[in-house]
């Protein structure tokens with residue numbers, strides 16, 4: 001029998017992308033809702049409770065409402081919002097962190113899909129904390145350059161109004177300047193840190209594509225390590241992963257043309273990790289790039305579904 005799937009929030013930026021991928025599966029049957037009733041709780045409840053797997057591609061409050069509408073004990077949920085990413089009874093959907101993380105997703109009925117900035121940050125930092133190289137209270141500073149589709153339909157409209165000729169598209173825009181970005185709780189908790197990083201996201205003029213920049217003073221690490229050693233540790237940690245790749249060590253910046261394209265993972269489910277460093281100055285930089293709509297949202301959600309249903313993890317990705 002085919003597994004039944006329902007996407008709540010199908011007409012949004014993330015919902016549409018998830019639906020695009022789902023349409024490639026012959027193993028699945030889609031449950032559809034009338035467009036005019038897409039916000040009607042009664043209609044949504046019927047769809048939610050007839051599904052084996054539900055994707056929630058909604059703002060946080062609507063996600064919480066959807067979860068409260070699920071009464072069928074067999075319905076499994078993958079939530080793309082921020083609502084449950086640090087909840088103790090939900091599984092965090094980042095399988096590459098460890099075998100234990102992947103196994104927990106396989107068994108789970110409630111999977112919270114990581115935030116886009118958070119995915120790149122946690123992939124960079126978790127192995128360092130886990131292997132005792134970075135103490136949990138290390139004072140991390142991180143910037144993240146992101147495409148504007150991360151802000152959903154409303155932000156896309158702002159950037160694309162007047163044919164893209166408006167004040168938003170003039171230059172990059174740092175935001176979340178209260179230094180309290182909504183991804184901080186998951187970034188801290190899921191990396192194993194005990195204090196929040198100082199995190200500044202920056203909107204670019206590109207539609208999608210994101211890169212986090214984690215700055216490290218190597219003398220503050222708990223083990224004596226330089227940038228090359230950090231590169232080796234990350235390479236070993238992710239050596240068997242299909243979607244998380246540690247790129248060659250950048251002894252020679254010419255290898256990357258002296259600058260990095262943050263959109264190079266667009267339209268893929270890949271996250272690529274770079275390590276740069278300057279031993280004389282005792283500094284290192286971990287840069288992780290991904291597609292905020294790919295590994296940062298819909299790609300990760302599909303990957304989690306593949307794991308939950310026992311499909312090949314990379315199916316249709």
Ligand SMILES: NC(=O)C1=CN([C@@H]2O[C@H](COP(=O)(O)OP(=O)(O)OC[C@H]3O[C@@H](n4cnc5c(N)ncnc54)[C@H](OP(=O)(O)O)[C@@H]3O)[C@@H](O)[C@H]2O)C=CC1
Nearest residue numbers: 009011012013014039057058062080081149150152153297
């Ligand atoms: N864009 C991104 O890069 C990422 C987004 N996310 C998260 O995914 C979720 C969806 O984001 P995104 O796709 O960008 O947002 P959009 O604004 O593009 O889409 C939101 C969707 O939610 C629907 N919706 C809003 N309120 C309700 C409601 N009360 N009941 C039913 N449906 C409702 C909208 O329907 P309508 O058609 O009526 O507008 C729309 O389909 C958010 O939680 C976001 O934070 C996560 C990772 C990355």
Ligand SMILES: CC(=O)N[C@@H](CCC(=O)OP(=O)(O)O)C(=O)O
Nearest residue numbers: 081082115116117146148150151
């Ligand atoms: C560009 C932009 O505004 N991005 C959003 C995050 C996008 C995202 O991943 O949000 P989730 O928490 O739903 O995962 C922001 O920084 O608030």
